[in-house]
Amino acid sequence: MSLSLSILGLTFFVYIYRLYRRLTRTPLSDLPGPEPKTFVAGNLHQFLHGQAGEIDLQWQAEYGDVVKFKGPFGQDILLISDPKAVQYFYHTSGYTFPKPADRKEINRLFTGPGILCADEVDHLRHRKIISPAFNFGVIRDYVPVFNYHAAKLTTKWKESIAESPDGQSVLNLCNWYAKTTLDALGIAVFDYDFGSLDNKENRLGKIYSNLCIESFATLSRREITAQAVTSLIPPRILVILLKLIPNPRLDKLHEAYAVGYSVAKEMLEMKTKEFTNGKGTHDIMSLLIRANASSDQASQMSEEEMVAQIITILLAGYDTSGSSLVWASLELARHPEVQTKLRREIRKKALEIQKRGETEFSAVDLESMPYLAAVLKESLRYHAVSYNHYRESAKDTVLPLSKSITTRSGRVINEIVVPKGTKMITSVNGYHRHPDVFGPDADTFNPDRWLNNTTRTEKQVSVGMYGGLLSFAGGVMSCVGWRFAVLEMQAILVELVNNFEFTLTPEAQMVRKEACSLLMVPTIEGHGAQRMLPISVKIAPQDD
Numbered sequence: 001m002s003l004s005l006s007i008l009g010l011t012f013f014v015y016i017y018r019l020y021r022r023l024t025r026t027p028l029s030d031l032p033g034p035e036p037k038t039f040v041a042g043n044l045h046q047f048l049h050g051q052a053g054e055i056d057l058q059w060q061a062e063y064g065d066v067v068k069f070k071g072p073f074g075q076d077i078l079l080i081s082d083p084k085a086v087q088y089f090y091h092t093s094g095y096t097f098p099k100p101a102d103r104k105e106i107n108r109l110f111t112g113p114g115i116l117c118a119d120e121v122d123h124l125r126h127r128k129i130i131s132p133a134f135n136f137g138v139i140r141d142y143v144p145v146f147n148y149h150a151a152k153l154t155t156k157w158k159e160s161i162a163e164s165p166d167g168q169s170v171l172n173l174c175n176w177y178a179k180t181t182l183d184a185l186g187i188a189v190f191d192y193d194f195g196s197l198d199n200k201e202n203r204l205g206k207i208y209s210n211l212c213i214e215s216f217a218t219l220s221r222r223e224i225t226a227q228a229v230t231s232l233i234p235p236r237i238l239v240i241l242l243k244l245i246p247n248p249r250l251d252k253l254h255e256a257y258a259v260g261y262s263v264a265k266e267m268l269e270m271k272t273k274e275f276t277n278g279k280g281t282h283d284i285m286s287l288l289i290r291a292n293a294s295s296d297q298a299s300q301m302s303e304e305e306m307v308a309q310i311i312t313i314l315l316a317g318y319d320t321s322g323s324s325l326v327w328a329s330l331e332l333a334r335h336p337e338v339q340t341k342l343r344r345e346i347r348k349k350a351l352e353i354q355k356r357g358e359t360e361f362s363a364v365d366l367e368s369m370p371y372l373a374a375v376l377k378e379s380l381r382y383h384a385v386s387y388n389h390y391r392e393s394a395k396d397t398v399l400p401l402s403k404s405i406t407t408r409s410g411r412v413i414n415e416i417v418v419p420k421g422t423k424m425i426t427s428v429n430g431y432h433r434h435p436d437v438f439g440p441d442a443d444t445f446n447p448d449r450w451l452n453n454t455t456r457t458e459k460q461v462s463v464g465m466y467g468g469l470l471s472f473a474g475g476v477m478s479c480v481g482w483r484f485a486v487l488e489m490q491a492i493l494v495e496l497v498n499n500f501e502f503t504l505t506p507e508a509q510m511v512r513k514e515a516c517s518l519l520m521v522p523t524i525e526g527h528g529a530q531r532m533l534p535i536s537v538k539i540a541p542q543d544d
């Protein structure tokens with residue numbers, strides 16, 4: 001009896017399994033990739049656990065440059081690092097690959113109806129008004145603002161070093177850079193002093209400082225499964241549920257939105273009043289208000305959209321630059337010879353500036369320093385803080401490939417037919433560490449690759465705006481503020497490397513690349529979910 005029951009049970013199990021395989025078969029089923037771990041969450045536990053971009057490289061080595069893995073309930077997801085596919089994805093395709101609806105709803109939760117959750121028509125309208133305010137011609141005038149805040153940071157660090165008995169200070173760079181980039185953004189974009197370097201009580205800085213860790217980092221298995229289940233819910237219902245479900249991570253997002261909203265509304269009212277009184281100042285927000293007022297009525301952004309853009313710029317514009325500077329400083333501490341070479345270039349340029357009777361680096365000076373550009377590009381390549389970009393195909397399309405793929409059934413293919421609605425993720429790490437693009441040493445930090453170009457092969461394709469990198473994404477939804485970020489990071493690096501020497505601390509050797517959904521932030525092994533990178537800082541030698 002028990003034997004026949006076991007056989008019956010086994011037959012039933014095999015039948016259900018076969019049915020599941022048949023039901024979940026799609027045109028993409030033949031592509032190489034890992035076997036799903038569970039039906040509900042597919043491979044999501046593997047994909048979302050671990051450090052940012054870690055699994056990408058593992059799967060890339062095992063399955064190739066296009067990996068098919070399973071999302072919730074048998075859904076196919078493509079993880080892409082093939083150079084030609086990546087180029088098609090961002091550039092040739094225009095709006096063929098918009099952001100998935102569920103991600104837009106999450107974005108809407110903490111920005112409101114801004115550019116990060118706009119559909120094609122609205123997105124075009126938003127960009128038309130926002131983009132001109134971020135042109136190089138506009139941004140270069142903000143270099144004095146970046147210089148000013150970098151110098152203020154220098155003063156703070158010198159005070160801290162002066163107080164220490166051994167002439168060096170261990171500083172958590174995450175806090176310092178976040179304060180500096182928030183203050184610089186406040187002045188350049190809104191003519192508003194957050195005063196965080198002066199430790200002014202600052203609601204926004206306080207709530208945003210650990211937001212991505214508290215809302216998105218170290219997801220438990222249960223949370224990942226819950227995320228998989230919610231992906232079945234239609235976005236319109238999801239947005240209501242996300243507001244109602246009691247959950248500490250969501251509560252944090254709602255709280256951040258409430259604070260961001262009140263700060264942004266206050267700023268918009270202040271700036272609009274200045275504009276209507278004919279007192280518009282020379283900040284990016286004033287340019288935006290002017291551009292909005294002078295565009296035809298149908299293309300104008302509503303007040304709610306303007307508030308949402310302010311929140312977006314606040315969120316997208318300081319933490320990204322601050323975190324990128326943290327990773328760049330870590331590499332400088334790991335490579336003293338790079339620091340010395342960079343310091344020499346900075347001091348040579350400073351002498352040139354002095355000879356022409358000036359004291360400050362201008363945008364042209366910053367842009368004419370090849371080693372500075374090389375260090376920054378290499379750091380953005382090696383540590384892309386925005387490590388995965390989520391998209392979905394809006395129609396059936398064909399993805400071209402640089403290298404052919406052998407499918408599970410042994411077919412050799414040079415392109416992939418992608419059905420409408422397929423979820424796709426670009427692996428920024430997979431692309432940035434690709435030997436066909438960056439040479440056989442793509443896995444090492446080597447700024448010199450940008451100077452001599454010898455390590456890059458002829459197969460290299462350019463995708464992003466800065467160094468062909470994906471750090472700022474590419475195409476129609478690329479980063480609006482990339483020039484702002486590049487000039488700001490250059491100005492801060494010049495000031496700091498000229499004045500200070502960075503060295504590793506024992507904790508910095510235990511750094512983790514914490515995956516926080518939108519952003520990769522440093523934490524230290526064994527110190528919990530705290531954003532930190534302690535680096536030892538002392539006055540730089542004068543004779544370098």
Ligand code: HEM
Binds near residue numbers: 473
């Ligand atoms: C190192 C610093 C920065 C990095 C790495 C970065 C990266 C990115 C990336 C990857 C995207 C596209 C996200 C996606 O498609 O899913 C993006 C979008 C955006 N970024 Fe940045 N960003 C940085 C700095 C800035 C700054 C300084 C600003 C403004 C002051 C800014 C404003 C924006 C805006 C408004 C968007 C939305 C663009 C759109 O949807 O059309 N970013 N950024």
